[in-house]
Every structure is written in C-alpha cells, then in structure tokens.
Amino acid sequence: MSDDAPRYAPDIQAAIDRTRADVARLHGELVRNGLVVWTGGNVSGRVPGADLFVIKPSGVSYDDLAPENMILCDLDGTAIPGAPGSERSPSSDTAAHAYVYRHMPEVGGVVHTHSTFAVAWAARGEEIPCVITAMADEFGGPIPIGPFAIIGDDSIGRGIVETLSGHRSRAVLMQNHGPFTIGVDAKDAVKAAVMVEDVARTVHYAREAGPVIPLPQEAIDRLFDRYQNVYGQSADARR
Amino acid sequence: MSDDAPRYAPDIQAAIDRTRADVARLHGELVRNGLVVWTGGNVSGRVPGADLFVIKPSGVSYDDLAPENMILCDLDGTAIPGAPGSERSPSSDTAAHAYVYRHMPEVGGVVHTHSTFAVAWAARGEEIPCVITAMADEFGGPIPIGPFAIIGDDSIGRGIVETLSGHRSRAVLMQNHGPFTIGVDAKDAVKAAVMVEDVARTVHYAREAGPVIPLPQEAIDRLFDRYQNVYGQSADARR
Amino acid sequence: MSDDAPRYAPDIQAAIDRTRADVARLHGELVRNGLVVWTGGNVSGRVPGADLFVIKPSGVSYDDLAPENMILCDLDGTAIPGAPGSERSPSSDTAAHAYVYRHMPEVGGVVHTHSTFAVAWAARGEEIPCVITAMADEFGGPIPIGPFAIIGDDSIGRGIVETLSGHRSRAVLMQNHGPFTIGVDAKDAVKAAVMVEDVARTVHYAREAGPVIPLPQEAIDRLFDRYQNVYGQSADARR
C-alpha cells in the first residue's frame, strides 16, 4: 500500500476488506454459471456504512481477480487514490454502477453481464414474460427492457434506475446491450444475474416450440410474496 | 447433536445415516448433469424400514451439502427436532415430497428440478411424445403433464400422485413449474431427472427441424418391458 | 482371476490388455465430449490378431470403468468365462457390436451413443447433408440413416452393416434410436462419434436460420481424399 493510502476507521476498513473478498469471489460465480467469456462482465458491492463501493478492474483476466486487485471507488465512480488496486482503471461500466448506488440507496450490489439469452431478448427489445413459477418467485413478473443507451455519460445508469425503481424485478435488459441486475448485496445481484439468464433461456426454448400458458396474476403475486418472506433460512436468505 | 436428539434402533440409525449420505451425494449429480442453478433443485430419499425421509435444507449452497446438513423428516414433512440439521428449514418443496411418500409406498426417492428443457415443455403444458427408443426404455411412453398448482398446500403433491399413479413414467412435468421424478430410491429418481431433461432436450431439437417419426406402440411396449427386466447387472439395476 | 481363466499366447494377452486399457479410457472421452448421460453409451475395440473384442459392462457408472472391469467377448458377443470382468453382463448393445465385427473385418472399433443432435436427426429419419468442409473431410458426404430396428435380435447389427458397407461415412443414425460409428480401432470410432455430434449440431443450427449453401460434389471428393491420405502425422493418423 502506498504512502498516500487512505486511512479508515477499523470497522469501515473491515467492511472494505469483506467487500473486496466478496466481489473478487463472486466474479468466479459468473464464470461457473457460464455468464461471461473472456474479461466480460462485472460485479460490484457497496461497502456497508460508507459512501464507497468495490468493483473489478477493466479488461483483466478472471484468473487475476484477487481481493487486492479489486478497485475501491467513491459514489461518483472515481477510484480512491492510493488504495490497493488503484493503479489500474476500474471497469468501463463503473459510471453505471456508481449512478445506481447514488440513486438507489437500498441497493448493495450491481452486476452486468452479456449472458447469451438475456442479450438475445435485449437485441429484440422484448421483455421476458412471466410464464414459469420460478420466475414469479424470483422476479415477481416480467423482466423489463431498459432504453438504448451507450457508454460515455450517465444514460446507462439513468436507464437502469428509471426502469427498476418501483419495479419488482431486480433485473433489466438494456436494449441491444444486455442485463444489469441489482440486489441487497453483491451476492444477491449475482443470484439475479444467474436467474435472469436461466429464465431467458428457458422461456426462449418454451416459446420456440409453441404458445406458452400465461401464469395468472394472482398466482404470480402469491408466489412472489411468499418467496420474499418465507424462502430460505431467514429473512435475509435471498442474499 | 443436541440433548433432545432422537434415539433410533441401530439398524434404523444406520439406514438414516446411509440415506443422509446418499441424498447429500446425489445433489452433486444434479449439478454435474447441469439440471440446477444456484440453490435450486432438491433430492429426497425415504429411510428404509421407517416412516422417515431425508431432504435438503432450503436455500443452501450446493457446496454446503454435507450429510449432517440434510434434514430428517417424518412423513408429514416435519423436521425431527434435535436431529442433525434440524436447526435449518427443510426445502420449500418438502410438503410435496412428503405427500408422495405418504401416498405412494413403493416410492423410495423424489427429485425436483427446474431443468431447462423440461420446464420449457411444462410452460406450454405439452407432454413429451415418445419418439426415441431411449425414452421407451426408460419411461415406457410419453412424459405426462401435471396440473397447475402452487406451493402452500397439498396441491403439488396431489398433482404428482394423481398423474403418476398407474402411469409407466417416473417423471411428471408440473404445468408452468417443472419436473418431479420418483424412483425406487433416491438414485433412481435422480436418474429419472437426468433422463427426463435429456429426452426433453432431444425431442425439442428433433421437432424443431421437422416432423418426427412416431414409435409403434408395440415397439415401445417391448422396449419398456425388456429394460425393466433385463437391463443392467441385476433385477434392481435401474437403481 | 479365477481358476478357469482362459490362457492366451503372450502376444495375444498383451493385445487384450492394451485393448482393455484403450476401451476403458475412451469411455472417458464420451463423457468429456458431452455425448452421454448416466450410464448410456458404449465403446468396444477388436483385439488385434484374435477373434475377440472388449466392451463395457451393462448399466455401470462411468466412474467404475477400470480396464479390469471391461468384458472380453468372442465374436458372437458371448463373454469369455473366467476372464476379468466376466462376472458382469456385457453392454446390452453387445450383439450389435459383435455383428459388426463378424461382418466387417476391416472394423477395429464400434461406438454407440445417444448424443443429443444426432438422435434428433435420427428421430426424424433424416440424413445430415454435407454442407461444411469439416464434414466432407471426416465423412466424405452425408451421414446416412439406418433402418428402424429394436434390440433383441440381429436387426440393429444388420442395419449398421447394410448401411455402412461401401459407404464413405463411418457413422450411421439408426432411425428413432441414435448414432453408431465404426473405425479402424476404438479411438477412430470414438473420434467419429465426437464428429458426428459436432456436425449434427452445427448443421441443425445452420438450417434453422435459413437455407444452407450446398457443397459441390467435386469439392467434397477432393477434401475427403486429401483427408484420408494426407492429414495428421502419418498414414494412420486418423486413429
């Protein structure tokens, strides 16, 4: 660590360290679940109790994703000078992650991938209809399409926030681009990224062979409500 | 093990221990065969000689599936207090498994997954026609569709039992939900889960490119009969 | 080895041992290339210099495929009593392998799988057209369909032999059943099984999105001729 490394209170430093470890490890889940190729895809996690988040460096191999290589950023998406990893550039999607953290205080994690079937729906600008119970559980309805926006300003972040604010879904398919997912923490956002590809693939194949049977709205509501409140080992099980 | 841990006769305890080990290990087969993502999917096994079965805890990672974390339940699906693993909640599908064990005494194992192609047929409510010899061997005819039913009461368990009772198939596709399979033991039910996804995928691709040739009923009958009686190393080889 | 174990001349015994090792190891290639699930699929190899071949036991897990578990058979498909592995039953497809060895003396290996895309073409009874150069290299033309035949007599073996005799292709898709491949040895037949699934999948996707461009017959002939004679490290490189 360089001489100008920032000093944080011990509890904040511990939270930073935990977030670095989580974010580094969770990139492995993107690979294990077949969501990314080469250096594509990125996971970030908000540091609990601080206006900071941790994200992957740009264009770096998945084999090099050690906790100390992750990049600590402020909520404007600027790398904190002197912190471990700061000699590298953060992911080129950092501005979009930062926008989400600034405008959605309840969000603790953000994930972006170019997973095959989610991108296929995005290329058509077509939302994924909610026709299987696992999708009702997890997303509470269709997966919405976000606006077409390209890198370089706030438009991707704004499109994510506008689409997901007040929506049950933790996933948005940005048109012609791909999925962004949010969660209570980085692990929850990774789970959403895994599940959105799973439902994108399943519903693709389902529709390809004939008409699908709609799920009644009342059933969707009951499934979503139950899953948010009951499933797993405790109230925070979705994480 | 806590003080209020139940005491069983040595042979029953040995059967419980073997079932815990089998059920824990067989979840690995779901992963290895690409049938599940994240914490989805569950395997259970009846304890031979007792009114008990063993099932996976709810919402727990596939890396944490040690035998001692499996949950021992009575045939109402209630975790046995004090038994190893009982500090966790059993799978949210436990009620459906329990219903099957109560109403189909010949069943020794139950599996549920959201495997891609099986769910795709389920989303259309369309049974899988028997057009390949491997499917005649294993299932003796088409894979049937079960009713639409959602979690919260006996309706899933009842739908499974009503569809599979007297049917050759060990697999049912619950409409808009996914496959449940049964077997003489947990391994046999896992094999059925692997094979139902395999035939769901193969027949999907077959039909996608043009009409398939039906199998004569007489050939289906001969193949099914032979496979149940001859195949493998002994009469119980299907396990 | 039991007391009634057969005695062979040392060179034959050495050839048996090598064939056992090859056949055991090559089953791993079926798994690695995604051609089989559960215990499906089988590889056999003729013992050079003897009227014998080695095949996998029936219904046995891919984790148990050690050389000493492989079964030594005569050309009628009967396990040699007392030889290692003979306490088990040979693969239920042994009669078909034996028929091929009896009627095609140039064949040194046979493979059968239920690989997804090859079975999909078989379920439609549709030969795979030769529209990619890799397929011209390897098979010299279309992959033919064999007759519908079910297990229990010589009809599968006869269908394979009648379809492949005098044909360039080392693979046949038995209608409603799946691919059988032959080769100069077991490895060559496994390569054909890998390649037939590869071309079945590629041509499936190619045609799904629009008309494919036919390959001129003259180009197919030149590619096949060159590949049989030049490719690889020596005249027997295809093995």
Add this chain to the structure above:
Amino acid sequence: MSDDAPRYAPDIQAAIDRTRADVARLHGELVRNGLVVWTGGNVSGRVPGADLFVIKPSGVSYDDLAPENMILCDLDGTAIPGAPGSERSPSSDTAAHAYVYRHMPEVGGVVHTHSTFAVAWAARGEEIPCVITAMADEFGGPIPIGPFAIIGDDSIGRGIVETLSGHRSRAVLMQNHGPFTIGVDAKDAVKAAVMVEDVARTVHYAREAGPVIPLPQEAIDRLFDRYQNVYGQSADARR
C-alpha cells in the same frame, strides 16, 4: 535438439521461446471456451523481430501441446529443419496462416476454429449483423463472409486477406468452412475467436425469436472508436 538445429541471436531465440509458450498455452483457451473438438482448431503467433511464426502440429491431441511440440515455420509455411517439433507436420492450415503473415505485416496472430455457431452462419454464407453493443465494441460492424475456398493452394489465405484488409472486423467466416481471426498477437486473435462465437450464438438466438433492432451506425462508430482507444489497462490492452 538435433545437430542441424538453427542458431538464432539470443533476443530472437528468446522471442521464439516466448511465442512457443504463448501458442501452446492459448490452444488451451480454445478448449476452455468450447471452440474446438478433438484435434480441430489451430493458433499461430508471429515471432516478433523475425520472419518466423509458430503453429500447432497437425492432428495432435490437445493434451500433447507442450511448447517444444509447437512448430517453427518461415513465412512460406515451411517448418524450420532441426528446430524442436520439426519431426512432426505443421497444421494442415499452415499455408493459410503463412499467407496472412506474408500479406498483413500488422498481424501478429491467426486463429482458426470450427466453432458451432460461427460455422452455422458460414454454411449459409450469411454475415453476422451488428445488433449488440459488445459486437460494435469488438468488431466495429458485421462479421463478413469470405469466399468458398478449399485447402490445397493459396485460396484460403487469399480469401482471408482480401476480406479483412481495410475491414474493421478481425474475424472472417469462410463460406461453408468456418471462422479465421487475426490480431496484434496470438492472444488477441484468440480473443477474437472467442468473441466471434459468442456473437454468432447470441445473434442466432436473438433472430430466431423475432426481428432484432438495428444499431444506429453512429452508435457503432462511437463504441468501436472508444473500445479501441480507451478500454482496458493501456493502449495495448486488447491483447
């Protein structure tokens, strides 16, 4: 090394050794990314500072790809006599690689595969339209089709060079054959091979389910320009 092994200046020898190691290792990326089966596919790399390149031997298993087995060739595609590996024949595609190195001095790496979806587009002779932002980033527009050409003379190499000269894309789909990719070095060409299969697959699925939304040319231009100049850790990050 044999007595007639060539002698190079130490810096050239070091560059040869590094290129051998890179080319050997990068073949593993073809396997890891599911681009090749059996012995198919080949990677080559130009030796910086010399009229030499390194390529894989013909028909050799991916398990045998040690650096010393790679073959050193001059720019006519002739193996350098006496160099390590020269007892084997170079890949049957060596002439095409050599042609590219002779005619495109800026190219430092060439890759050829038969990856499924890229070959599927090639079999229809249909370029892949640029409808997703990741494709604009990486290729700057559609992936073009090259002419039908078969092995045996310069026609494959000439087709690659004529199609890619002055084109933004580093990938060409040779009609009825498959993808060839180029790059500033072997790693860059492998990345292009991975990405071309990724976009071939994604756009296949996207179009299969309905019309895709075109990307505005202005957006493609901005994305391509930014990615070439900004992305990654430095100006040469694309490598």
